[in-house]
Amino acid sequence: MSTPRPTPLHDVHSAHGARLTDFAGWHMPLKYTSELAEHEAVRTTAGLFDLSHMGEIRLYGPQAGAALDHALVGRLSAIAVGRAKYSLLCDESGGILDDLVTYRLDEDEYLVIANASNTAVVLEALTARVQDFDVEITDETAQTALLAVQGPASQAIVQQLVGTDEERAAIAGLRYYACMPAQLAGLTVLLARTGYTGEDGFEVYIGADQAVPLWQALQSATEAAGGRLAGLACRDTLRLEAGMPLYGNELSLQTTPYAAGLGRVVQLGKPFVGQEALAQAAEKTPERVLTGLTGTGRRAARAGHPVLNAAGQTVGVITSGALSPTLGHPIALAYIDPAAIDPTGEGQSLQVDVRGTLLPFDVTPYPFYKRS
Amino acid sequence: MANPADRLYTAEHEWILLAPGAELPAEPVRVGLTTFALDALGDVVYVDLPEVGATVTAGDACGEVESTKSVSDLYSPATGVVAEVNQAIVDDPALIAADPYDGGWLFTVTPQETAKLLTAEEYEALIA
Incomplete structure (x- = not known):
């Protein structure tokens, strides 16, 4: 293994006593x-999170939307400028290579956000898939920092970093899964209302060389509001409570979008890589489906x-599980044979073998937690 | 954080309230976790302790400590019968990290023999 890469905020984390x-x-x-x-x-x-490990891949050119329609399972050409879409990159057999959020920055310009563990795979697949289109593709991961402010106070926190009522109104008016260019603390950023926690929140993309002053401004505003610096450990329990899948746990090359409960993001009415296999998969009941479980x-x-x-x-088999910090009882996601589950999906009693002890778990629709 | 010198430690990051160099007492003594273990585990959310009256064996797993992210076996520093478990930390596992060397004790055991134990100084050399 090579030495792990530091994010542009590494020294700030160390100075704040982060466990890395x-x-x-x-x-x-x-x-x-x-x-x-x-x-x-x-x-x-x-x-306040540092998510600078995520991959940023920019597509620019007159056929950027058409290229992404071919590369991903969703219709990215259909989203408006300033909006974002959750989508999947699948292989020819319909297996999931990565799950992605894509922002449409302009008519001819998109920013694709890949999971850190898959950035190289996504870059390679996208590069191969878009080569017949009039589009340029660039990996901007190394030059880009990503900071996220997540939680009910996040709008007020981000508003602290702008000077005018007009800017504050624009932040308040930014819709979920939308993005806009902004100046925060005098720094040029891409401000997006997206996240992976089940709360309202913002993700802020900025040049790596300006990450530290942005972090300092966001940290001051976050702590003044009673918030905290937050690490990846809580990000995992937050996303699990919100029923959001994690690549490597719920999603993999062996998983189709239908098994993962993500059939809604697949647009079969257009050609794309994996379309044939997924059209067939859509007709069948998956051998296993992603299912929520709760324990006592x-x-x-x-x-x-x-x-x-x-x-x-x-x-x-369980794919993710934790004692839910918010709910106080165990929650889990599992791939389960649909024949073993009551079609109503609720109140079905199963058991989990927790290191030799069988414990009762009930089938429960997820998300386990929804913000009020 | 310093590990108190009034007790002995295992390489698996438990402490047992035995004075270094002293004879094994006839009364039960407390067993707990070190701050090093607790720091590595993260916030403890569940503890599975041996039952009162059970015999635990030095160096063998006798329970589990779960954090939000991981599960670790708990190893008994001594062979003997479990006399008491700390119900307060079972009910609220956060108390362990709040006071690891005193109120956050896990269980008591009447020690018949012990695993290889370390002084505070030796233990700190091990984790340094």
Whole structure:
């Protein structure tokens, strides 16, 4: 393994006592103090995250939208300038290479955000898929920092960084899954109302060389509002409560969008890589479907734990699980044989083998947590 | 944070309230986790302790400590019968990290023999 890459904010994290971890080849803050306190801060006020490990790939040219329509399962050409869309990059057999958020910056310009662990794969696949289109593709990951402010106070926090009522109104008016160019603390950024926590929040893209002053401004405003610096540990429990899949856990090359409950993002009425396989998959019941489970007590089911039916037969496997910090009981996502699940989807009793102990879990629709 | 010198430690980051160099007492003694272990684990959300009356074996797993992200086995520093478990930390595992060397103790055991134990100084050399 090579040495993990530092983000542009590495020294700031160290100075604030972050516990750093190697995540997808990057040296990332796992937490600053307590991951439970950071989780709660995002649910009640706000948390400030460094997500500079995420990949940023820019597509520019008259056929940028058409190229993405061919490369991804969704119709990216149909989204308006200033809007974002969640989509998937699938292979020819319909397996998921990555899940992505794509922003339309201009008529001819898109910014694709890849998971850190998949940035190289996404860049390679997109480059190959768009070569017959009139579009330029650039990997801007190394030159770009991504900071996220997430939580109910995030709008007020971001508004602290602008000087005029007009700018404050523009921030308030920015819709979920929309983006706009902005000046925050005098710095030029792309401000997006997106996130991975189940709360209102903003993701802020900025040149790597300006990440530190932006972080300092956001940190001051976040802490003044009662929020905290937040690491990847709480990001995982936040996204799990919000029922958001994580690549490598819920999503993989062995998973189709239909099995993962993401059939809604697939636009079969246009040609794209993987369309044929996915058109066939859409006609069948998947062998396993992503399913929410909740337990009682405090003992969490974890990724890899077998799921059994009442008769003791293995019917699935846990992909993510934790004791939900917000709800106080165990929650999990699992791939389960749909034949083992009551069609109503609720109240079905299963068991999870937690290191040799069978614990009861109920099938529960996810998201487990929805902001009020 | 300094590990108190009034007790002994395992390489698995538990402490046992045995004075260095002293004979094994006839009364139960407390067992707990070090700040190093707790820092590495993250916030503890669930603790599975041996039952009162159970015999635990030095160096063997006798329970589990779960944080939001991970599960670690708890190893007994001594062989003996469990006399008491700390119900307060079972009910609120955050109390362990709040006071790891005193109020955050896990269980008590009447020690018949021990695993290889380290003084505070030796333990700190190990984790340095």
